[in-house]
Amino acid sequence: MFSRKKRPAQRVEDIDPAFDPWEQSRPIPLFVIAIFIALAIWGALNYVGDLAPERASQMPELPVTTTVPDNAPAPGADVPVLVHQGNASVWSCASCHGDQGQGSGQTPKLAGLAQAYIVKQLQDFAAGTRSNESMRYVATQLTLAEINAVAAYYATLPLPATAAPETGANMARGRELNLHGDWKQDIPACVTCHGAQGEGLGTAFPRLAGQQPEYLFSQLAAWKGGSRHNSPQSLMDDIAARMSSADMWAVSQYFGSLQPADVK
Amino acid sequence: MAQHDSRHRGTSLSKRLLYASVIGITLFGVGYAVYESGSISRIYQAIGGKVDEIPPQAVYSRAEMEAARKNHKADFLGERPRVPVGADGYYIPPSEADIPDGPQGDAIRRGRDIFLDTGTYVKDHVGNQMACVNCHLDAGRRENSAPMWAAYGAYPAYRSKTKSISTLEDRIMGCFTYSMNAQGSPSGVPPEAGSDVYRDVITYMAWLANGAPAGEKLPGALYPKVPKPADGYDIQRGMAVYQQNCALCHGANGQGTTNAEGDVRFPPLWGAESYNWGAGMARINTAAGFIKANMPFGKPYSLTDQEAWDVAAYINSHERPKDPRQTGTVAEAAQTFHAGDEIFYGKTIDGHLLGTGVERSRQ
Numbered sequence: 001m002f003s004r005k006k007r008p009a010q011r012v013e014d015i016d017p018a019f020d021p022w023e024q025s026r027p028i029p030l031f032v033i034a035i036f037i038a039l040a041i042w043g044a045l046n047y048v049g050d051l052a053p054e055r056a057s058q059m060p061e062l063p064v065t066t067t068v069p070d071n072a073p074a075p076g077a078d079v080p081v082l083v084h085q086g087n088a089s090v091w092s093c094a095s096c097h098g099d100q101g102q103g104s105g106q107t108p109k110l111a112g113l114a115q116a117y118i119v120k121q122l123q124d125f126a127a128g129t130r131s132n133e134s135m136r137y138v139a140t141q142l143t144l145a146e147i148n149a150v151a152a153y154y155a156t157l158p159l160p161a162t163a164a165p166e167t168g169a170n171m172a173r174g175r176e177l178n179l180h181g182d183w184k185q186d187i188p189a190c191v192t193c194h195g196a197q198g199e200g201l202g203t204a205f206p207r208l209a210g211q212q213p214e215y216l217f218s219q220l221a222a223w224k225g226g227s228r229h230n231s232p233q234s235l236m237d238d239i240a241a242r243m244s245s246a247d248m249w250a251v252s253q254y255f256g257s258l259q260p261a262d263v264k
Numbered sequence: 265m266a267q268h269d270s271r272h273r274g275t276s277l278s279k280r281l282l283y284a285s286v287i288g289i290t291l292f293g294v295g296y297a298v299y300e301s302g303s304i305s306r307i308y309q310a311i312g313g314k315v316d317e318i319p320p321q322a323v324y325s326r327a328e329m330e331a332a333r334k335n336h337k338a339d340f341l342g343e344r345p346r347v348p349v350g351a352d353g354y355y356i357p358p359s360e361a362d363i364p365d366g367p368q369g370d371a372i373r374r375g376r377d378i379f380l381d382t383g384t385y386v387k388d389h390v391g392n393q394m395a396c397v398n399c400h401l402d403a404g405r406r407e408n409s410a411p412m413w414a415a416y417g418a419y420p421a422y423r424s425k426t427k428s429i430s431t432l433e434d435r436i437m438g439c440f441t442y443s444m445n446a447q448g449s450p451s452g453v454p455p456e457a458g459s460d461v462y463r464d465v466i467t468y469m470a471w472l473a474n475g476a477p478a479g480e481k482l483p484g485a486l487y488p489k490v491p492k493p494a495d496g497y498d499i500q501r502g503m504a505v506y507q508q509n510c511a512l513c514h515g516a517n518g519q520g521t522t523n524a525e526g527d528v529r530f531p532p533l534w535g536a537e538s539y540n541w542g543a544g545m546a547r548i549n550t551a552a553g554f555i556k557a558n559m560p561f562g563k564p565y566s567l568t569d570q571e572a573w574d575v576a577a578y579i580n581s582h583e584r585p586k587d588p589r590q591t592g593t594v595a596e597a598a599q600t601f602h603a604g605d606e607i608f609y610g611k612t613i614d615g616h617l618l619g620t621g622v623e624r625s626r627q
Contacts, residue, residue, distance in 0.1 A: 179360075
């Protein structure tokens with residue numbers, strides 16, 4: 001007790017006259033730097049592998065739009081402001097989905113999806129039955145009229161061709177699942193509902209042909225893992241749950257590789 | 265002194281960064297190796313996580329059967345080839361890729377095309393929008409969906425419907441007469457006996473049944489029998505089941521779904537473009553069995569027995585093309601052809617006598 005009281009006096013005497021308060025007394029441990037470097041390598045490879053936006057130089061080479069719907073809007077005419085400029089509260093659609101609605105990686109291609117399908121997805125994002133934080137925010141900021149307008153725009157947008165990535169996925173298996181399914185696993189053929197060439201059917205069954213393969217895979221995984229709940233009658237929840245990861249990757253790659261020209 | 269210090273610190277900083285980089289790259293390498301080795305999922309599985317299961321392998325595959333056939337040919341007293349069955353206990357039919365080349369294979373392919381798209385390949389004898397594959401799923405392979413590999417060995421057989429022996433050709437003719445409503449087709453009749461249509465379809469069936477024993481009732485044959493619920497069935501409840509589970513594809517008015525080109529993607533369930541009153545599917549018990557095991561598409565056995573009966577009753581309580589066997593009144597035909605059946609034929613619902621029929625509008 002007594003010695004405690006005396007301490008302040010002793011401390012003053014203990015101060016090293018060479019003490020520099022700005023000196024870095026403890027350098028960052030080597031191991032922490034090493035972990036940061038390892039994470040940086042992982043992140044960089046991930047970016048290069050999955051998320052790098054399509055290089056500008058590739059864009060003009062793409063044979064744009066083989067299937068122009070009759071009612072396609074003339075370029076520049078009646079494009080909703082949201083598509084390229086956004087507004088005060090939301091960023092533009094094109095900033096993520098590309099200026100031709102082509103998408104990239106896990107961001108879906110919107111061009112050529114049915115209007116009612118896009119409207120339903122936006123409403124489901126707002127309602128939370130389909131989860132994606134960015135899209136939840138965007139969808140809650142839009143009025144029904146705006147949702148209808150952007151959906152109508154993307155529905156009539158011609159299909160940009162996507163370069164089929166070479167990933168070594170089992171394309172033959174993807175084709176088999178598309179055309180015949182795997183009934184021993186209770187997986188029906190994709191063509192039954194999504195159309196003979198994956199062109200989609202009506203408003204409930206979206207186009208799959210030419211969709212971004214990473215996006216398709218991420219959605220199958222979301223259904224299987226139980227984080228997406230907006231499939232009518234939970235059809236896709238059930239089907240995805242019976243698919244192996246390899247099968248999900250195979251069909252995703254297969255549909256991603258189908259070009260608009262392959263589609264009627 | 266200060267200068268010396270900073271120089272010293274400088275070298276130590278770059279040295280430290282170098283060390284950190286080496287360790288960092290090693291760390292990344294080790295992590296990647298661990299990830300690729302698959303040991304993460306093994307540990308995940310060990311602590312009770314769910315990972316992809318390897319699909320159950322066939323108990324006796326077709327490849328094993330083929331090998332056993334070769335051996336048996338060389339040594340006919342040796343072990344006989346067995347029936348190829350999957351882990352689920354059902355016969356394994358050959359897959360699309362196994363269709364042989366040559367004239368036999370061409371006939372099989374023609375039969376398959378007729379089976380999948382009957383209205384296109386047998387235009388003159390199909391009087392509605394139905395095709396074989398609508399009731400016999402997976403191109404006639406699916407168990408409990410009246411698979412073709414089970415039907416092939418089941419004929420000729422006595423049928424109470426015709427009160428005579430039916431050959432396989434007679435039976436398929438019945439499908440054209442009733443399920444594909446030949447009376448509404450351009451020719452007005454099913455393909456005549458001996459037609460190439462039967463020759464090709466039967467060749468396709470024989471190929472599917474290659475390896476299945478004849479005469480024996482195989483597991484998965486026909487549609488399963490769903491016991492009639494104690495409280496019977498109810499059309500109103502069936503309507504609710506229909507709207508929740510069926511209307512998405514078959515339409516709110518049972519009209520089915522066609523795509524932009526006008527091809528039928530999901531068949532109509534009632535009305536002029538569906539099966540007629542003489543079809544087996546018009547019986548509630550038959551439809552309930554098919555629905556229970558196969559519908560909604562991709563969700564087999566998801567409906568309760570009660571729901572399956574209710575929705576089957578709802579679907580079959582609508583008007584459809586008339587029974588082609590009817591010569592006198594509906595009441596007489598009901599007595600002659602439908603006595604004792606679970607069917608609304610000849611009954612009056614909402615003031616309408618079911619069985620009077622509905623004809624497709626001619627374009």
